[in-house]
Structure formats: C-alpha cells, structure tokens
Amino acid sequence: xxAFTPKSDLLHTLEQRGFIHQxxxxxxxxxxxASGDLVAYVGYDCTGPSLHVGHLISIMxxxxxxxxxxxxxxxxxxxxxxxxxxxxxDASRPLATLEQIESNKNSIRKVFSQxxxxxxxxxxxxxxxxxxxxxxxxxIDFLRDVGRHFSVNRMLSMDSVKLRLEREQELSFIEFNYxxxxxxxxxxxxxxxGCTLQMGGSDQWGNIVxxxxxGRRLGTGQLYALTTPLLTTASGAKMGxxxxxxxxxxxxxxxxxxxxxxxxxxEDADVVRFLKLITLLPLDEIARLGALGGSEINEAKKILxxxxxxxxxxxxxxxAAANTAQQTFEAGTLAQDLPxxxxxxxxxxxxxxILAAFVKAGLVASTSEARRQIKGGGLRVNDAVQSDENAxxxxxxxxxxxxxxxxxxxxKHVLLRCAD
RNA sequence: GGAGGAGUGUCCCGAGUGGCAAAGGGGGCGGACUGUAAAUCCGCUGGCUACGCCUUCGUAGGUUCGAGUCCUACCUCCUCCA
Numbered sequence: 258x259x260a261f262t263p264k265s266d267l268l269h270t271l272e273q274r275g276f277i278h279q280x281x282x283x284x285x286x287x288x289x290x291a292s293g294d295l296v297a298y299v300g301y302d303c304t305g306p307s308l309h310v311g312h313l314i315s316i317m318x319x320x321x322x323x324x325x326x327x328x329x330x331x332x333x334x335x336x337x338x339x340x341x342x343x344x345x346x347d348a349s350r351p352l353a354t355l356e357q358i359e360s361n362k363n364s365i366r367k368v369f370s371q372x373x374x375x376x377x378x379x380x381x382x383x384x385x386x387x388x389x390x391x392x393x394x395x396x397i398d399f400l401r402d403v404g405r406h407f408s409v410n411r412m413l414s415m416d417s418v419k420l421r422l423e424r425e426q427e428l429s430f431i432e433f434n435y436x437x438x439x440x441x442x443x444x445x446x447x448x449x450x451g452c453t454l455q456m457g458g459s460d461q462w463g464n465i466v467x468x469x470x471x472g473r474r475l476g477t478g479q480l481y482a483l484t485t486p487l488l489t490t491a492s493g494a495k496m497g498x499x500x501x502x503x504x505x506x507x508x509x510x511x512x513x514x515x516x517x518x519x520x521x522x523x524e525d526a527d528v529v530r531f532l533k534l535i536t537l538l539p540l541d542e543i544a545r546l547g548a549l550g551g552s553e554i555n556e557a558k559k560i561l562x563x564x565x566x567x568x569x570x571x572x573x574x575x576x577a578a579a580n581t582a583q584q585t586f587e588a589g590t591l592a593q594d595l596p597x598x599x600x601x602x603x604x605x606x607x608x609x610x611i612l613a614a615f616v617k618a619g620l621v622a623s624t625s626e627a628r629r630q631i632k633g634g635g636l637r638v639n640d641a642v643q644s645d646e647n648a649x650x651x652x653x654x655x656x657x658x659x660x661x662x663x664x665x666x667x668x669k670h671v672l673l674r675c676a677d
Numbered sequence: 678g679g680a681g682g683a684g685u686g687u688c689c690c691g692a693g694u695g696g697c698a699a700a701g702g703g704g705g706c707g708g709a710c711u712g713u714a715a716a717u718c719c720g721c722u723g724g725c726u727a728c729g730c731c732u733u734c735g736u737a738g739g740u741u742c743g744a745g746u747c748c749u750a751c752c753u754c755c756u757c758c759a
Contacts, residue, residue: 518713525714552712586713626706629721635707666706668713 265290266325271483273540274533276318278459281469281482289453289481290327297322297454297483298330298446300387300439303338303361307507308368310519311458313535314485318456319382320372320537329382330452331369333362336391337438362386368506371569383450387442399441406474407437407467415463436464443468447477454481488534506569513570514594517578518668520562528557536564585670591658595670602675608649611638618663618671630665637664 261283263269267290271277280286289295299315301308308316319329338358366384369375373382412433443465446452455465465482472480504519505511523531529547532538538546538560546557559579566575577594584592598618600609612627615636621627628646630636636643638654639662650673654661660672 522713525712528714552714554714555712558712558714582713621706623724625724625727626722628727630707633707633720635721666708 261287263287267295267322267327270321270325271318274321275530276314276321276485276534278484278486279462279482280484281466282479285479286454286481286483289479290325293326294451295322295327295454296330296446296450296452297327297456298332298443298452299456300332300334300337300442301365302334303358303365305503306361306364307503307505307510308365309503309505310535311488312506314488315456315458316369316372317535318485323373323380323382326380328380328450329373330446330450331373331382331384332442332446333366333384333386333388335359335362335386335388337387337435337442339388340435340438364507368569385446385449387438387445390445391438391441403441403444403471403475404437406471407440412436412467436467439464440468440471443480444472444475444477447472447480453477453479454483456483456485458487459484460487508570512596513566513574514578514581514596516570517562517566517575517582520565521558521582522668523558523561525554528554528561532557532561532564536561536568538564591656591660591662591672593658593660593672595662595672597660597672597674599674599676605650605652605655605675608651611636611643611648611650612646614650614661614673615663615665618673620663620665620669620671635666638662640664 263272263283265287268277268283268287297319299319301312319331323329335358338361339355369382369384374380375382375384415436443452443455455468457465462482462484465484469480469482472478504516520531520535529543532543532546533540536543546560549557559582562582563575563579566578570578581592581594584590585595596619600614600617611631612624615621615627615630616624620636621630627636631643631646634642634644638650639656650661655675656662660674662670663673664670
C-alpha cells in the first residue's frame with residue numbers, strides 16, 4: 258500500500274489524510290475511483306439516538322468521496338440492528354425494540370446532511386435502510402441462495418468471533434448471522450445502486466471482506482473493501498466516550514461548547530492527525546499548524562476545535578464556543594454563554610446548600626460525590642475553592658452579572674441563575 | 678440427560694478466612710506540576726436527612742448473634758460424558 262501511488266483524487270486524498278488502514282485491492286479500487294462512477298457505502302447501526310465522534314472518520318470519508326466525484330450511500334442498519342453486531346463487545350447487547358430502532362434511525366439521520374449533499378442526482382448521497390430488504394427475507398430462500406456461500410470455518414477465524422470464543426463468552430446464533438446479513442447488504446446495494454465499495458472502521462474488515470467474497474460468488478462483479486484506523490488517542494485510548502457519556506454528534510445531545518472543549522483537549526501528539534481526519538482544512542495549512550512548537554500548539558488545537566465544531570454545529574456556534582472558552586480560560590472573565598442552570602429565587606434567599614447546588618448544576622452525580630470533591634479541593638464557587646461542605650449559597654454570592662459560577666476542577670463550569 | 682467448574686462493588690478485570698462497604702489492578706474524577714497537552718506524583722472512586730443509617734457479591738429461601746463466604750432450590754455460562 259505504501260509503495261502504491263494512487264491516481265484517483267479519492268484515494269490520493271484519503272491516503273494523504275490518513276484515512277486508509279486496509280484495502281482489498283488498492284490498484285483496482287484506484288482505477289474504479291478514477292473512472293468517476295464509484296458508489297460506496299458505510300453502514301451505521303441504530304443502537305443509539307446519535308452517532309458519536311468514533312463515527313466521524315467514516316462520515317468524513319464519505320464526504321471526500323462525494324467531493325471527488327463519487328456517490329455516497331449511508332446505509333441505516335434498521336434491519337441489522339434488530340440482530341446485533343458481535344464486533345468485540347464483551348456482553349451481548351440487549352436487543353433494541355423496533356420502536357427504539359426506528360426512533361434512533363430518525364435521530365441519527367440528521368447528522369449526515371451536514372457533511373453530504375443528498376438528492377436524486379448522479380452524485381447525490383442516498384440513505385437507504387437495510388430493513389427494506391432484510392425484513393422481508395425468507396429464511397429458506399436466504400439459506401438456499403446466500404447461506405450456502407458462507408464458510409463457518411472462516412467465520413470462526415474472524416477476530417470478532419474468535420475473541421468471544423477464546424474468552425468463553427456468549428455468542429448467540431443471531432449475532433453470528435450478523436456478518437451474513439452485512440455481506441448480503443453489500444450485494445444488495447450493488448444490485449440496486451451499483452455500489453462496489455464498502456468502507457468502515459478497521460474492526461469491520463472481516464465483515465466487509467465477507468461481503469466482497471459473497472459478491473464474487475453471486476456474480477456482482479468486483480467489489481472492494483476499504484477500512485480506516487479506529488479513532489484512538491496517541492496514548493491508545495478509544496475516542497468517543499467520556500465520563501459523562503459518549504461524545505455525541507447530534508447537536509441536541511451535546512452542546513457546541515462541550516463539543517468544542519472535547520477537541521480543544523486533544524493530546525499534542527494527535528493534533529495533526531485529527532486535523533487531517535476530521536476537518537476540511539487544506540494539507541498545507543495543517544502542515545503549518547503542525548510545525549508549531551511547544552505551547553504554540555494550543556493555537557492549532559483551537560483551530561481544530563473550531564473547525565470540527567463548525568462542521569456539525571455551524572460556523573457561528575463554533576465561533577461562539579471559541580469565544581466562551583477564550584473568556585473563561587484566557588481572559589479570566591465571566592462568559593455568559595457557559596452552561597446554565599436555574600433555581601427559584603426563594604431557594605437562594607433561604608440559603609442553597611452548596612452540595613445540593615453542585616448536584617443541581619450536574620457537575621457531580623450525588624451529594625456524596627460533592628463531599629468528596631470538596632475534600633479533594635475540586636469545587637469552586639465564583640472561582641474560590643470551597644472547603645466547607647455545610648456552606649450555603651445566598652444572594653450575596655451573586656456576581657454583578659446575576660449568576661453564581663460553579664466549577665468542578667479547572668475545566669467544567671456552570672452558571673447558577675435565579676428564575677424569576 | 679449425567680459429572681465437574683463458574684457467576685463479586687450496574688465501567689472492566691479480579692482477590693476474598695463466617696464479622697465486609699468487601700484486597701489489588703485498569704479506567705474515570707479531583708489535586709500538584711504545566712500549555713485547558715503528555716508523562717510523573719498524590720487523593721478519591723455505593724447512597725443518604727451522615728461521627729450514624731440504608732443498599733450491594735447470579736435469583737429466591739434457610740442455618741447463624743452475624744453470610745460474598747455454609748445449606749437448599751432455581752437461572753445463566755463453561756468443560757467433559759451421553
């Protein structure tokens with residue numbers, strides 16, 4: 258792969274930006290992409306109400322695909338989610354109900370329009386749901402026409418399955434069938450839309466190649482597999498989850514400010530890699546940012562955060578988040594745009610217990626945790642460290658702006674405000 | 678169907694002798710150092726109306742002053758046999 262110099266704009270771009278982990282046939286795919294009628298898809302589970310930052314890489318790939326003249330398909334896994342993906346999860350996921358899946362699907366859908374142009378044109382993105390064909394499959398027909406092409410021996414050797422077997426963990430039959438359905442999807446998308454490439458994270462390699470294989474046996478013509486590295490930090494931690502939960506892409510599930518903060522806190526070693534993967538900045542600009550030494554790299558992190566946030570929350574919200582951060586962390590002034598929580602004015606007049614206040618603000622999960630944080634010096638009111646867990650907030654704590662600033666650690670702030 | 682083994686703090690792994698809010702990791706959070714970074718060091722990591730009370734060790738009972746630890750039944754998983 259490294260020896261190969263891609264001719265197509267697509268592979269050229271993907272390679273330069275660090276998207277490529279494995280490819281089933283680099284040269285073949287390159288030729289196909291260069292021909293200008295490449296249709297490719299990525300499948301998305303409907304297990305949650307929103308995608309998270311871990312999904313971002315594949316979405317960006319679809320974006321570049323469209324930009325370089327290809328047609329992207331975002332396949333909603335409305336059908337496969339009814340079965341469950343065995344990819345390395347420790348426990349079998351509880352199966353989602355049909356209503357949940359439907360609701361998740363509609364919620365997930367929203368995010369793609371920020372990255373892709375949908376429509377009926379030749380290069381417009383489309384968004385089918387594999388329930389359209391999987392739900393009406395007839396078991397006998399499926400076994401006869403498709404099932405006989407799958408080798409159990411091979412499936413057993415796949416990491417996702419092998420791991421579960423080695424660790425003596427539950428692997429149910431329906432989960433086992435997941436890859437068969439995913440392979441079938443690929444073939445079906447080929448028939449319906451001329452799709453010849455499936456992309457995904459490196460953990461999907463086995464599933465994707467199974468689809469390529471099935472296509473060959475069923476006579477689809479050559480199919481291709483392309484995987485990306487999983488989004489991890491330089492220290493090896495998986496991205497996408499924080500203590501508060503996943504870093505959601507949907508704007509209604511994670512604020513622009515929090516999203517901006519997430520990327521602002523990127524490790525030094527990851528900045529350039531992330532700029533390439535999740536922003537649209539030109540490579541020479543990224544190279545310039547990457548050359549910044551020492552603490553100057555913070556400038557690059559701010560740009561990373563703002564560009565990333567602009568993609569899903571809009572330029573204006575991203576800039577607002579940047580401004581809020583600038584005021585809070587650099588100017589040391591009160592940023593009115595910090596997250597807010599309201600309490601009744603009467604409650605403040607009576608004295609609002611400090612522990613309850615932090616719980617109310619959502620900065621700690623329980624009063625016990627608030628107590629612990631006070632012992633550890635982690636709670637501040639109006640930037641003053643608190644040491645008395647019996648203290649109460651009163652109207653005297655109100656800043657001139659009419660709010661009380663509560664902080665957990667150095668980074669998390671909430672403004673407490675009286676409701677009228 | 679038979680024999681044996683296993684299920685531990687709702688993030689994960691994992692010790693556990695009848696006195697256990699339960700060893701030790703990882704992860705996470707907080708503090709120090711910094712640059713809202715990494716590395717390192719320190720603290721914390723069930724809940725509450727909090728020097729006490731309540732809920733936790735697959736589920737439900739039982740023995741006991743007292744059970745994660747003993748007994749019974751049940752559920753789930755693993756291994757060997759049929």
